[in-house]
Amino acid sequence: GNSVTQMEGPVTLSEEAFLTINCTYTATGYPSLFWYVQYPGEGLQLLLKATKADDKGSNKGFEATYRKETTSFHLEKGSVQVSDSAVYFCALSDRDTGGFKTIFGAGTRLFVKA
Amino acid sequence: EAGVTQSPTHLIKTRGQQATLRCSPISGHTSVYWYQQALGLGLQFLLWYDEGEERNRGNFPPRFSGRQFPNYSSELNVNALELEDSALYLCASSRPRTGELFFGEGSRLTVL
Numbered sequence: 001g002n003s004v005t006q007m008e009g010p011v012t013l014s015e016e017a018f019l020t021i022n023c024t025y026t027a028t029g030y031p032s033l034f035w036y037v038q039y040p041g042e043g044l045q046l047l048l049k050a051t052k053a054d055d056k057g058s059n060k061g062f063e064a065t066y067r068k069e070t071t072s073f074h075l076e077k078g079s080v081q082v083s084d085s086a087v088y089f090c091a092l093s094d095r096d097t098g099g100f101k102t103i104f105g106a107g108t109r110l111f112v113k114a
Numbered sequence: 115e116a117g118v119t120q121s122p123t124h125l126i127k128t129r130g131q132q133a134t135l136r137c138s139p140i141s142g143h144t145s146v147y148w149y150q151q152a153l154g155l156g157l158q159f160l161l162w163y164d165e166g167e168e169r170n171r172g173n174f175p176p177r178f179s180g181r182q183f184p185n186y187s188s189e190l191n192v193n194a195l196e197l198e199d200s201a202l203y204l205c206a207s208s209r210p211r212t213g214e215l216f217f218g219e220g221s222r223l224t225v226l
Contacts, residue, residue: 031213034214034215036217044157046214046215046216089156091215093213100145100213101162101170102215106156107155
């Protein structure tokens with residue numbers, strides 16, 4: 001079956017540091033890939049997405065490229081801010097009976113220090 | 115456009131009681147998903163409803179059940195509550211034929 005594996009946290013960085021959160025997946029079909037972010041006390045919100053191989057999703061300075069050859073979708077940001085402190089979830093969505101089914105990685109908590 | 119709304123925001127119950135959580139999807143979204151997020155853990159898939167039917171369920175006991183109404187809103191019921199059911203329950207909706215999920219703020223259930 002499909003699965004998503006992302007690096008364990010927590011990740012602690014200083015402001016303006018470079019961020020990478022690794023995410024790899026296994027899938028039998030041609031899934032869409034997503035990064036969702038959960039700020040403290042809130043639900044999840046979509047950060048970025050990529051629907052096919054070699055697509056790059058980007059939003060708020062974050063980027064991730066859909067790499068089919070390495071089955072990866074690593075999240076990167078060149079300069080993090082304190083406000084980026086949150087939990088980041090990598091997710092995969094693939095066709096299932098009647099629609100799409102989305103599965104999530106375990107989440108990576110990011111702390112950014114001023 | 116109104117987002118996904120969930121109620122109640124917080125719910126406190128005792129062991130053995132029943133809890134009912136509600137979710138209203140974004141207008142035009144026909145699929146509703148329920149996830150459980152226990153403290154410190156990731157999202158565990160609970161249930162998926164589409165067009166009024168249960169399409170899939172995660173690895174949870176039968177005391178977790180739900181339904182989707184003709185207006186696509188949904189209800190999650192948890193019977194015979196146990197302490198470990200304490201968690202944030204997140205509802206998400208999606209448009210037809212897409213995998214992008216839109217989440218509500220969640221309902222935090224505490225079982226004493």
